[in-house]
């Protein structure tokens with residue numbers, strides 16, 4: 052079969068990226084299984100960075116190849132297309148795992164790979180409050196900064212002082228104040244090629260027993276209200292935060308439990324879409340499209356994806 056110019060261009064780009072990355076590059080790595088959806092395809096190039104300095108190699112590979120970059124955190128807000136990601140996927144999970152707690156100032160510095168529930172429990176144990184909401188959010192600090200993750204009336208912007216960011220475009224390694232990150236409801240102004248290496252949080256001293264009770268209450272609420280299984284939490288951003296929820300609209304148009312192929316709207320929470328075991332990311336995407344179209348037609352509200360869609364055409 053003849054090889055198309057696009058295919059030749061793609062394999063040239065991959066070769067350029069791999070050459071710039073030296074021994075760091077892995078080819079055709081399945082990143083779908085690294086997400087909580089556990090569906091979806093491969094990345095052309097995958098890099099498990101061993102130090103912050105390695106990010107400069109990633110920046111060089113990006114420039115040499117012109118390929119896009121995707122930072123993969125804990126994958127709890129990502130849906131990777133079955134056709135995969137034609138770019139360089141980067142993981143910091145091996146390096147950015149430190150937590151430094153200064154009890155005299157209640158300031159906590161956490162590496163981007165640190166899991167939110169683990170940090171929430173640790174802070175409650177030492178009597179630092181303000182981060183209890185994060186106990187039910189299965190993401191990393193890096194993903195939480197990028198998404199301004201939140202819940203139970205709070206979010207990252209409430210405690211984030213600043214974040215250390217490596218910019219893969221110009222190679223700058225800077226500490227950016229929270230106010231300059233463009234944090235908004237479930238989003239930020241960070242670009243795909245700006246990598247969060249760590250973040251500093253300002254918390255408040257409190258009673259460990261009260262903080263732990265709050266954690267238990269949140270965990271119980273999550274168990275009662277949200278499904279387990281393969282999903283990435285809420286699929287759509289609430290159109291009017293605090294007033295009109297996406298789940299309420301999906302319910303109103305009667306789509307709770309609605310199925311397309313291997314994907315279904317959860318019976319337990321109408322803003323969750325579940326993937327079947329061994330299912331297809333493209334089915335999840337198509338179901339999202341059908342749900343959004345029905346909600347638009349019947350209620351006039353536009354539903355915007357909260358989940359980061361990777362490798363899909365539009």
Ligand SMILES: Cc1cc2nc3c(=O)[nH]c(=O)nc-3n(C[C@H](O)[C@H](O)[C@H](O)COP(=O)(O)OP(=O)(O)OC[C@H]3O[C@@H](n4cnc5c(N)ncnc54)[C@H](O)[C@@H]3O)c2cc1C
Nearest residue numbers: 124125126127128190191193194195200201202247283284
């Ligand atoms: C059961 C369940 C419940 C959830 N509940 C909530 C909730 O209550 N509130 C909420 O806000 N979210 C919720 N989520 C979504 C998700 O957990 C959060 O958005 C989380 O912050 C994503 O972090 P992550 O490490 O998994 O990021 P990923 O899913 O890996 O990535 C998400 C985005 O962040 C980027 N990113 C990841 N790491 C970095 C980094 N180091 N530097 C720069 N960019 C990075 C990625 O490129 C991508 O664009 C839920 C998910 C699940 C599965």
